[in-house]
Amino acid sequence: MARTPETVEPQAGAAPAARPAARKVTRHRGEGQWGMGHFTPLNGNEQFKKDDDGLNVRTRIETIYAHTGFAGIDPNDLRGRMRWWGLYTQRKQGIEGGKTAVLEPHELEDEFFMMRVRIDGGQLTVAQLKAIGEVSEQYARGTADLTDRQNVQYHWVRIEDVPAIWEKLEAVGLSTTEACGDCPRVVIGSPVAGIAEDEIIDGSWAIDEIHRRYIGNKEFSNLPRKFKTAISGSPLLDVVHEINDIAFVGVVHPEHGPGFDLWVGGGLSTNPKLGVRLGAWVPLEDVPDVWAGVVGIFRDYGYRRLRNRARLKFLVADWGPEKFRQVLQDEYLKRELADGPGPQEPSNRWRDHVGVHRQNDGNFYVGFAPRVGRANGKLLSQIADLAAEHGSNRLATTVEQKMIVLDVAEDRVESLVAGLEALDLRVNPTPFRRGTMACTGIEYCKLAIVDTKERGRTLIDELERRLPEFDEPLSININGCPNACARIQTADIGLKGQLVVDANGEQVEGFQVHLGGALGLEAGFGRKVRGLKVTSAELPDYVERVLTRYQADRRDGERFAQWTVRATEEQLS
Known part of the structure; x- marks a missing residue:
């Protein structure tokens, strides 16, 4: 068992104790570190976790809340412990971004849930992907987005349907256990x-x-x-x-x-x-x-x-x-x-495994790019069917909101690629389709200030039309708030959602711009140009402008992130 605030000495099965001889409860609260003897809960979250472990809420969902409905859920379960089972209340429709930081949680939330399905290592069987698609269609109004941590997220889930969803997912070896909450989230792994x-x-x-x-x-x-x-x-x-x-x-x-x-x-x-x-x-x-x-x-x-x-x-x-x-x-x-x-x-x-690649056993895997991770249950079921029709029983999700079909025989690759492309799932996407990610945004997230998914989709379309010859690897990450779920600080172009003032003096949706972030052995956070903010309407114009300047000024082999380090603020604005 875990050490708890009431359990000073370790119990059987716990991790080795930290300095057991010196451990004792003290009056000094410090940072609330259990290993220093500071067991008194110092905020509401620590209190509700002490009162009852988050994992215990499942029993109440199955035996009480699924029958009494949303109104009967205890607030500490609703906004706390239910996360341990992958459930967050979603944003009430029609609440504009300017209200995000003003309203109380109960005023922002709808009587529906986001549900996160954890997919450790990104590994899926055809049966599992089919089950994900069926749950989406039956219980989540067709929603099923791919995340940048290899998970799938539903929306519009009713508390009354949660036990049935668990039953369907668990029948194929999937779960929502600890998909959220103060616990070990999904373990991400190489999709190949x-x-x-x-x-x-x-x-x-x-x-x-x-x-x-x-x-x-x-x-x-x-x-x-x-x-x-x-x-x-x-x-x-x-x-x-x-x-x-x-x-x-x-x-x-x-x-x-x-x-x-x-x-x-x-x-x-x-x-x-x-x-x-x-x-x-x-x-x-x-x-x-x-x-x-x-x-x-x-x-x-x-x-x-x-x-x-x-x-x-x-x-x-x-x-x-x-x-x-x-x-x-x-x-x-x-x-x-x-x-x-x-x-x-x-x-x-490119480290996303998009495209056609030979495996170590002579078969091939085929990676493809949905737009900004936006999918739905019907589409996922169609992908599962395509994989099965081409002799594959395995698929994978990636940390770039992409998917891969594994174990495809060489003589079936061309047909699979054609089938995916017919679903608008690009195996040879443009850099803009391939490199653009977006978080959930104001559509469903209670923390968001701006729209992200639709902005990302329209930005891809505009850049493909305006810059058809652009062929450099590029990441454009769009986030609906400052919390960086879409990794804005480590993108070539990171866009942090906020309200900005347009040319008419009106407050509208827009973005603060981060430029030149990167991961890899040259990892670093993007550069913020002083005062550089763009409205959502101006976004395609801005990105086209800065990429055109990069193309004109870059040195041989110079990546966009490297160019932004030496570029002037005028070039980046």
């Missing part, structure tokens, strides 16, 4: 794990083992805030490892062979930080234990006083990588980790 010709090491076993041991386990169901994990043995660095709480990145140790380089403390939102290497090499068989040790540190030493400082990145920043590694080794693993090398620079500037 085990089949890529250039793979360093297959991390699939570790992802499955973490899920088997720890997801839905109360040992880690009360963390200070959410915990994000990435595991990939791809040399393309295809899981945005720099912005996860923990990441295992495939490397080859000169003595021990293939394994993983350990990173901790990444995260974006309003105070972005890139993850740091601990300089430790981890063999595949040790990944689950090391993962549990890092989560244990977060549970015990993570800051619980202020929600905006309750992510692991703040603890890592305060401790530094040397102390963090030492605590991990001394107090949790009880052994030293081997030193190891860092990852190499990816050879391919």
Whole structure:
């Protein structure tokens, strides 16, 4: 069991204790760190988690709320514990962005839910994708968006239908367990794990083992805030490892062979930080234990006083990588980790696996691009049918809101590509279709200020029409609020939604612009040009203008992000 505020000494099955001899409850509240003896809940979130574990709400949903309806849901369940089962209330329709920060939660929310289906490693069978599509059609008004963490999100879900949805998903091995909440979220992984010709090491076993041991386990169901994990043995660095709480990145140790380089403390939102290497090499068989040790540190030493400082990145920043590694080794693993090398620079500037690629078994995988992750149940069912018709039983989602059909025989590839293109799912998309992502936005999200999905779709259409010859890899990430769910700080062009004043002095939807962000071994956050904001209506004109200037001024081989570093503010405005 997990250590709780009432459980000072560790119980059987818990992670190794942090300094058990010195642990005692003190009057000093500090940052609310359990490992320092500070167990008194210091905010409402910590109180409702102490009162009842988030995982326990499922029983009330099935036995009470599904029968009494929305009005009967306890507020601490509605806006708190239900997240542990992938449920958030969605935004009430018709509330403009200017009201987002003004209204109370109960005034913003509708009597419907967003439901998130976790897809660890992005791996899906045809039957699973068919079930996702059927749930969408039956219970979610056709909605089923692909996220940038390999999940699928429904909207318009009624509390009365939740048990039936769980039954249908769980019958094919899917779940919504801990898809949200202060717990370990979905473990993202290389969508081509085990089949890529250039793979360093297959991390699939570790992802499955973490899920088997720890997801839905109360040992880690009360963390200070959410915990994000990435595991990939791809040399393309295809899981945005720099912005996860923990990441295992495939490397080859000169003595021990293939394994993983350990990173901790990444995260974006309003105070972005890139993850740091601990300089430790981890063999595949040790990944689950090391993962549990890092989560244990977060549970015990993570800051619980202020929600905006309750992510692991703040603890890592305060401790530094040397102390963090030492605590991990001394107090949790009880052994030293081997030193190891860092990852190499990816050879391919596109890391999304879009296109047709040969597998290590002679078959092929085919990656394709929906527009800004927007999908629906009918479309997903059609994709599943196409895969099955072409001899495949496996698909995958990516961290770029894309999808892949795996295990396609060479003589079936051309037919599959034609079938996907007929559904407007591009296997050879333009850089704009391929590189544009968008979060949920004001359509459904209670935190959003502006529309994102429709803005992204229209921006793609305009740029394809205006700049048909543009052929450089480019990322355009559109976010509806400052929380960076769409990774605006690490995009070539990052667009943060806010209200701006147009030429007529009217307050309208618009974006603050970040330029030149990147992930990879040259990772960094985008540049903000002073005063650079654009209205939604001006957005296609602005992006066309800055890309045209880049094309005219770039040096040989110079990426857009590199150009923005030396470009003048006038060139970027």
